[in-house]
Amino acid sequence: MSKGSVGRDTCFLSVMQLLLQALGLMLNVFLTRRIGPSQVGVVTLISTFFGLCxxxxxGNGFVSTSRFVxxxxxxxxxxxxxxxxxxxxxxxxxSLLVGGSVFVLAPWLAERFLKSAxxxxxxxxxxxxxPFxxxxxxxxGYFHARRRVTIPAAADAVEFLMHGAALAFGVIFLLPVGHCSLFMLIVVSMLLGQxxxxxYLGVLYLHSRRACSNACTMCLRGFAWAALPLLLNSYLTSLLSTANDALIPFTLRQFGNSTEEAFAQFGVFEALLLPALFFPAVVLGCLSSILVPELSRNRGAGSGEDAQALIGSVLRRTLRFAGFVMLLFLLYGSQIGxxxxxxxxxxxxxxILAPVIPFIYLEIxxxxxxxxxxxQNFxxxxxxxxxMIRISVLLICVPIFGFYGILASYYASNVIGNLVRLWMVRRLAGGIPWGSLLLRPGIALFAAWxxxxxxxxxxxLFALPLWAEPAVFLVLGGGVYLFALRVLDSMEQQKKTRNTSLHSVSGSFTVQTAPSALPRDIPARY
Known part of the structure; x- marks a missing residue:
C-alpha cells in the first residue's frame, strides 16, 4: 500500500469515526443531563463489564484476523x-464457551456484582x-486486511446508531414510567446494535467473498498458536482495565465521598473528560488500525525498508498533531469543559490532563x-x-488526594509505559530523528501560541459566545502552526540538499598519483 493509500483510508475512517465520536459524546451529555452523572457512572461500569465479556x-478477533489475513x-x-x-x-x-459460562452463572454474577438477583x-x-x-x-478484521475500510466503518456506524437510538428511546419513554430497568435497557440496546x-457485515461478505484454491500457509492449530499472544494481550489489557475502572469508585469512597458522589465523579471522568481528550485522536485510532495489516503485509513480503519509512512518518505526524491538541486544551480546557x-x-x-496528551496519543x-x-509479547x-503502576498509584493516592489521585495514576502509567514503547519502536525502526519529532514542532508550537x-x-474586546475564542484559535493558531512546520521542514530539506551537493562536489575533486604514493583504491582529495 502506498503512503497515499494509507492517507486516503485514514482520512475516510477519521471522518466516519469523528462523526461517531461526536454523536457518542452528545449521547453521553444527553444521558448525564437526563439521568444524572451518578447513573452515568453506573452505565459506564456496565459497559465496561460488557466490553470485558x-x-x-x-479473543481480540479483529486484530488477529486483520494481521494474519x-x-x-x-x-x-x-x-x-x-x-x-x-x-x-x-x-x-x-464465544460459545464464555457466553455459556456467563449464561449458567448469570444468577451468581447478578447477585455478586450487580447486587440484584x-x-x-x-x-x-x-x-x-x-457470539454475534x-x-x-x-x-x-478481514475487510481491513482486504483494504476495504469503508465496510467496517459503516458497520460501526450501523451498530452505534441502532444502539444509541434504542438507548435514547428507552431513557425518554420507558425508563421514567418503570417499564424496564437501566441495566436491561443497556443490554437490549447493545444486542440490537450487534x-x-x-x-450488515454478513450480507456484504457473502456478496463479495472470493474463491481461492491456494494452499494456506498455516493450519487451524498453527493459527490458534500464533494468535495466542494476541489473545493473552487482549485478556490482560481488558482484565486490568476493568479492575482499574472498578477501583475508582471504591477508592473515592475511601477518600470520604458518598456512593453517589463517587459514581458521579467517575461518570464525569469516563463519560466527559476521557471522550473529550480522545475525540481529536480518532484519526490516530484509524491510522493504528490500518498500520497493523500494512506492517504485517510488509513483514510477510520481507519489505523492511518500507516499514521503517512508514513508522518514522507516522511517529512524526502523531507528535505534531498531539502537540497542537495539547496546546489547545492547555489554553481553553475550561471553555471546552x-x-x-x-x-x-x-x-x-x-x-491538568493536557500535558499527558502526547503520551496518550503515542500509545494509540x-x-x-x-x-x-x-x-505482542513485549x-x-x-x-x-x-x-500495575496505574492501579498501585490509584490505591495509594486516591484515598489521600481524592480525584487528583486518579490524574496522578493516569500520568504515571501513560508517561512510563509509552516511553518504554517508544524505546522499543526506536529499536525496530533503526533510529528516530529527534529534531523532526520534537525540536521543530516545539518551535512551531511557540509561534502558534x-x-x-x-x-x-x-x-x-468584543462580546463573543463561549465557543468563539477556542474556534478562532483552532483556525488561526492551527494555520500558523502548519505554516511554521512547513517553513522549518523546507529549511531542513534545503540543508540536506546542500550537504549532499557539497559531498558530491568534494568527491569529484580527485587527482591521479603515482602508484607508490597511495593504494590504488584510495583517491587523493584536495
Missing part, C-alpha cells in the same frame, strides 16, 4: 479466505450477544506498530507493568 469471547495476502500463494475461516472458528468456539435475565441476554460480537470482529452490524456539559471542575481537570499508534511488527508485558493568543486578546 466481549474481549474474553472474541494481511500476512497471507502478502505471500505470493496464500489463502486468506481459509485464514478467516480459522479466525471465525476460534472466535466462535471461544433480579438482573439475571439481563445477564443471560448479555451472553446471547457475545465475535463474528463481527473477525469480519471487520445484530444490526452482524447482518463547559461546552461538553461539564462544570468548572471538569474544565480544570481537562487543563505505538501499539499498532508493535502488533504489526509481531511484538506489548503484553508492557501493558502489565503499565497497569504567541500569534494565536495575540489575536484572541483582540477578540476579547
Amino acid at each position: 466481549a474481549v474474553l469471547a472474541s 494481511s500476512e497471507e495476502i502478502g505471500r505470493s500463494s496464500g489463502n486468506p479466505e481459509r485464514v478467516l475461516r480459522y479466525a471465525g472458528i476460534c472466535s466462535l468456539l471461544l 433480579a438482573l439475571a435475565s439481563g445477564v443471560r441476554l448479555l451472553a446471547v450477544t457475545l 460480537a465475535s463474528i463481527c470482529a473477525c469480519l471487520k 445484530l444490526a452490524a452482524f447482518c 463547559t461546552l461538553i456539559g461539564g462544570d468548572a471542575f471538569a474544565g480544570r481537570m481537562l487543563r 499508534v505505538l501499539e499498532g506498530i508493535l502488533r504489526g511488527m509481531g511484538k 506489548s503484553s508485558v508492557n501493558y502489565l507493568a503499565e497497569y 504567541q500569534c494565536g493568543m495575540l489575536l484572541c486578546r483582540l477578540l476579547r
Whole structure:
C-alpha cells in the first residue's frame, strides 16, 4: 500500500469515526443531563463489564484476523479466505464457551456484582450477544486486511446508531414510567446494535467473498498458536482495565465521598473528560488500525525498508498533531469543559490532563506498530507493568488526594509505559530523528501560541459566545502552526540538499598519483 493509500483510508475512517465520536459524546451529555452523572457512572461500569465479556469471547478477533489475513495476502500463494475461516472458528468456539459460562452463572454474577438477583435475565441476554460480537470482529478484521475500510466503518456506524437510538428511546419513554430497568435497557440496546452490524457485515461478505484454491500457509492449530499472544494481550489489557475502572469508585469512597458522589465523579471522568481528550485522536485510532495489516503485509513480503519509512512518518505526524491538541486544551480546557456539559471542575481537570496528551496519543499508534511488527509479547508485558503502576498509584493516592489521585495514576502509567514503547519502536525502526519529532514542532508550537493568543486578546474586546475564542484559535493558531512546520521542514530539506551537493562536489575533486604514493583504491582529495 502506498503512503497515499494509507492517507486516503485514514482520512475516510477519521471522518466516519469523528462523526461517531461526536454523536457518542452528545449521547453521553444527553444521558448525564437526563439521568444524572451518578447513573452515568453506573452505565459506564456496565459497559465496561460488557466490553470485558466481549474481549474474553472474541479473543481480540479483529486484530488477529486483520494481521494474519494481511500476512497471507502478502505471500505470493496464500489463502486468506481459509485464514478467516480459522479466525471465525476460534472466535466462535471461544464465544460459545464464555457466553455459556456467563449464561449458567448469570444468577451468581447478578447477585455478586450487580447486587440484584433480579438482573439475571439481563445477564443471560448479555451472553446471547457475545457470539454475534465475535463474528463481527473477525469480519471487520478481514475487510481491513482486504483494504476495504469503508465496510467496517459503516458497520460501526450501523451498530452505534441502532444502539444509541434504542438507548435514547428507552431513557425518554420507558425508563421514567418503570417499564424496564437501566441495566436491561443497556443490554437490549447493545444486542440490537450487534445484530444490526452482524447482518450488515454478513450480507456484504457473502456478496463479495472470493474463491481461492491456494494452499494456506498455516493450519487451524498453527493459527490458534500464533494468535495466542494476541489473545493473552487482549485478556490482560481488558482484565486490568476493568479492575482499574472498578477501583475508582471504591477508592473515592475511601477518600470520604458518598456512593453517589463517587459514581458521579467517575461518570464525569469516563463519560466527559476521557471522550473529550480522545475525540481529536480518532484519526490516530484509524491510522493504528490500518498500520497493523500494512506492517504485517510488509513483514510477510520481507519489505523492511518500507516499514521503517512508514513508522518514522507516522511517529512524526502523531507528535505534531498531539502537540497542537495539547496546546489547545492547555489554553481553553475550561471553555471546552463547559461546552461538553461539564462544570468548572471538569474544565480544570481537562487543563491538568493536557500535558499527558502526547503520551496518550503515542500509545494509540505505538501499539499498532508493535502488533504489526509481531511484538505482542513485549506489548503484553508492557501493558502489565503499565497497569500495575496505574492501579498501585490509584490505591495509594486516591484515598489521600481524592480525584487528583486518579490524574496522578493516569500520568504515571501513560508517561512510563509509552516511553518504554517508544524505546522499543526506536529499536525496530533503526533510529528516530529527534529534531523532526520534537525540536521543530516545539518551535512551531511557540509561534502558534504567541500569534494565536495575540489575536484572541483582540477578540476579547468584543462580546463573543463561549465557543468563539477556542474556534478562532483552532483556525488561526492551527494555520500558523502548519505554516511554521512547513517553513522549518523546507529549511531542513534545503540543508540536506546542500550537504549532499557539497559531498558530491568534494568527491569529484580527485587527482591521479603515482602508484607508490597511495593504494590504488584510495583517491587523493584536495
